[in-house]
């Protein structure tokens with residue numbers, strides 16, 4: 001059934017003639033002492049991670065382990081995702097946001113577990129500060145949903161999501177090993193055969209006061225790994241040693257960040273990374289973030305073998321069903337790592 005209410009999206013606002021400054025509910029105060037820096041972010045060669053040469057593979061797993069410990073973030077190259085598919089999905093997302101204002105309300109959700117959610121900001125019902133973005137979030141695994149238009153998105157979504165899951169599956173195997181577990185232990189404990197995958201398209205329109213607004217407020221992602229691609233417009237920033245770093249990915253790469261459930265499963269070895277997106281006054285930015293988590297029904301706790309037995313560590317996170325975690329995180333406001341702190345039981 002089509003929703004009856006309709007949101008006021010920021011794309012529409014941004015395109016209104018004579019908009020010279022942003023409405024006050026979009027004003028976000030950053031700390032003026034904050035500096036933004038360029039960084040050399042770790043690069044992981046996916047072809048080595050999946051190599052049959054055990055030496056190359058071991059080296060790549062070591063690099064992945066370091067990247068996840070130091071940054072919670074890396075640039076994936078040689079990932080095997082065809083360039084036409086990457087570009088095609090970005091263009092299809094643009095077509096979705098370019099649908100007319102009359103066509104989009106049918107994709108507004110009933111609740112945060114609706115399989116197709118078109119919206120603005122993060123949680124427009126509760127946000128104190130609005131994010132300068134519109135979004136489309138689609139549950140694509142274990143049950144596949146898709147907006148019925150535009151046609152291009154319907155066509156490309158299955159393959160893009162399946163290939164992304166394949167990348168995540170291989171990353172999960174490597175991470176399982178770098179935690180000292182068997183290759184398949186992570187996928188078994190987190191029931192990754194029915195992993196939740198959410199396709200998120202973000203649209204950040206041009207903004208007349210980019211320094212006063214924020215595209216997406218600082219947060220960590222709830223899942224295990226998020227894969228991110230963008231049109232050729234930057235904006236993503238990640239926090240590293242209390243400073244914000246601009247991310248300028250090389251062409252044809254995929255950005256990967258670690259999420260809260262990897263932090264929980266690894267018992268704190270791999271901390272989820274705080275990130276945000278800034279906006280600009282020149283070009284609209286589109287990003288596609290594919291969130292990959294455990295099964296919604298998995299009760300997630302630190303990996304059993306890390307915390308049991310005599311040599312086991314103390315579990316620093318309480319067990320919680322992923323579905324309950326997701327519901328609580330998505331129903332509130334976007335606020336750093338607040339949700340993760342609720343399940344943390346030790347400092």
Ligand code: OGA
Nearest residue numbers: 200202235236277287289
């Ligand atoms: C997200 C996200 C960042 C970006 O969708 O969770 O963090 O660069 N997006 O769009």
Ligand code: NI
Nearest residue numbers: 219220221275
């Ligand atoms: Ni995010």
